[in-house]
Amino acid sequence: MYERKIPEDLECGINIAMKVLSGKWKPCIIDGINRGIRRPSELHMHIDAAAPRVINMQLRELEEYGIICKKVYPGLPLKVEYYLTEIGEGTLPVIRALDQWGNENREHVMKVVPQGQE
C-alpha cells in the first residue's frame, strides 16, 4: 500500500499476524467476506464508515498477502467477488477471538476511552 522505510521485526508470531491483520478495516473486511459479503459494492455499503477507496486498498493488500482471492466474472455488467483463501480462513479464529473479546468488554471499553464515541 505504501512503501515502508523501516524494516520490521517479524520474529514473534504476534507481529507476523499483526502485520497482516492491522489496518483499520481489514478484520472487518475479512469478517464480512466470511459472512458472504463478497462484492466490493456490498462491502462499501456494509462498512459505510470507511471510504470506498480505503476498502479497495485494503482489499488489494489482503489479496497480496494471500488472505483473499479475487474472482472476476467475465460477463457484463462487471462483477467481482472476493473469497477467503485457505490461509485467510485460518485467520477466522483470530477474528472471532477479537470479536468475542470486544463484545464482552464493550461496556468497559466505552467507559475508559477518552471520547471516541460515535
Place this chain on the structure above:
Amino acid sequence: MYERKIPEDLECGINIAMKVLSGKWKPCIIDGINRGIRRPSELHMHIDAAAPRVINMQLRELEEYGIICKKVYPGLPLKVEYYLTEIGEGTLPVIRALDQWGNENREHVMKVVPQGQE
C-alpha cells in the same frame, strides 16, 4: 497517548478489541507481562526493537484501558511491576490466537511481504 480528532466506530466487537490491542508493541507487552516479564527495564530489554519510551507510552495506555495495573513498591531502589488485570487476562486468548496464526504462517508471510525482513 495522542489526541484523537476523528470519532471512532465502536459498533462491532472487532473494532473495540482493535482499539485496545492496536499499537505496535501492545500485544507483545501483554504477552511479556503474562510470561512474567513484569518490570519496565525487563520489558525494555526483552522487546529491544522498541525504544524504551515507546514501551512506556504503551504501558500507560494499557493501564488506562484497564488491561494492566501497575504496582509500585515503596522501597528503594525503585521497583515497579505490572500485572494483567482480570480484563487483561481476558485478552490472552486473542493474543494466543494471533501468535499461533503468526507462527503457523511465518513462511507464507515472509514470502509475500515486499521487503520487510530484519
Place this chain on the structure above:
DNA sequence: CTTCACAGGGAATAATTATTCCCCCACTGA
C-alpha cells in the same frame, strides 16, 4: 445524448502513531 451502476486508481492532504533526543528525580557505590 445523458445518467446511472459497477470497479477502480493517482495525487494530495490529513490524521495517527512511532521514534529520537535530551531532560528530570532519588539513591548507591566509589
Place this chain on the structure above:
DNA sequence: TCAGTGGGGGAATAATTATTCCCTGTGAAG
C-alpha cells in the same frame, strides 16, 4: 563529586496509514 541504576516525561520529528477529491472506462436504461 562523579558515574550508574531504575523509573519516567516533553517536545520535535519522522514514518505510517487513512481519507478526500476527482478521474478513467464499459455497458445499460431512459
